[in-house]
Amino acid sequence: MPEKFDYYYGEESESCSFYRIPRLLILGTRFSGLSTDAKLLYGLMLDRMNLSARNGWYDGAGRVYIYYTLEEIQESLRCGHGKAVRLLAELDTEKGIGLIERKKQGQGKPTRIYVKRYTTRAVPPPADFPGEEVKTSENGKSRVPQSGRADFPKGDGNYTDRKQTDVNQLYRSSSSPPGGGRWERERMTEKVRSQVEYSRLCERYEVELIDELVAVITDVLCSTRPTLRVGGELLPAWQVQKRFRLLERDHLEYVIESLQRTTAQVVNVRAYLMTTLYNAPVTIYHYYQAEVQHDLAGG
Template structure:
């Protein structure tokens, strides 16, 4: 069969399994086999479903069920290969299996490689950590911009205290992840006049994913923090570029820059395709294409 090409908006028509890019770029995981990385993506896909089904243990940890038979069927492999891949993921501590007995399937805990267990972020006794001021987002203008951003207001965020070494380590891990996912160095080369804005947006993203609050205000509405964090973990360099363009093309008064950027980042994965589609249609109408 001779398959057709993709045309414009069709590129986003499929459902996808998501394999974290860091598994291919981080030296810690470079030696993991491609098949094991694919399996991790399949396991990760089941985590969200398990969370919806409230498959959570007494410590609040999400677990999944994925039998050897199901893995064999999904990967079209034999029992020996499926077992080997699971052991490989265990060896790199990306999963943990617990035996339940009584002919029940094993529980599989898919590990969050961004957060080290020693951070203790999930422990209730650490919920009351100190509060520090987040990095202020200074309004600025790059050359050629007509953006009028004044009277910005910033509030303290419930983030990591300077004395909490464990949470600082977690922030460092997230920084490494987003430096790669957002291609920060490349973006600074592409937008040399906007390096300060890029740094400030990165800090805001880190403030958000490292917060210990249960809810985060987005566009005047309090949303569950885990939902916001999940959306932010999907951000890549195209979303960062999209937010930058929106920021500096905006000519209206922004009174709360932090809230403006939070909303823009949160909505970027949902709105970016329609935005660029409208640009293409505009250029076609103007005869620019």
């Protein structure tokens, strides 16, 4: 006797439909500067290729194209006109990464969009060992301005007397992160970049500094040590990692703005960044509240 299968009711029928975003767009280093929303839009465009095939939308050279107006993009992503324009520019061949090519037809006709392949036939370079990658991040290239004021609680800022060996164990452990090394670390780096809106930060601040912050966060989240040193104090690793998982773009902006105002000479930049990042989720509100009160007072 055949097994009885149930019907689909209501919105249950939609559970069979999925949008697919290529894995390479998430993990590939050449797409690291592409925003998450732009990657999603590219996935939506790939889905529209099926509609083009059914409608026979091919040009004279046999290349398939799609139609996807700004209004449709705004509706699909629940975003405004300006954001839709920026996302298209991110993907475009003229202003962006080159994953789509737009051709205007004029006379009120919608623009044709050619969705390009996200893969190439070029052979990728040999993979570096994770130890080299971590060593690069340990060079401490970030340049911290020497003027301004310190905006962090007592004990969080001045590391002029702190030895470099205080944090050596943390960064040594990140050369062998859980899950097998380099690929796990790359995935974590991509996740951190997405979480802090890396491309937007790079538009406002020095890329080297943003990379340094991302490296510190990644080192912490990849660490397998039971304890991590923050501000000269050993804390349970799970506690530090829990705090670092809260970090978003506004926290990094807060850290950078505070760095630019500090009067202290920061010798161990990475130790300083580690502590300020750890404190950011719990001190950011009070910092901006103080700024607002200062402005209102006309100071």
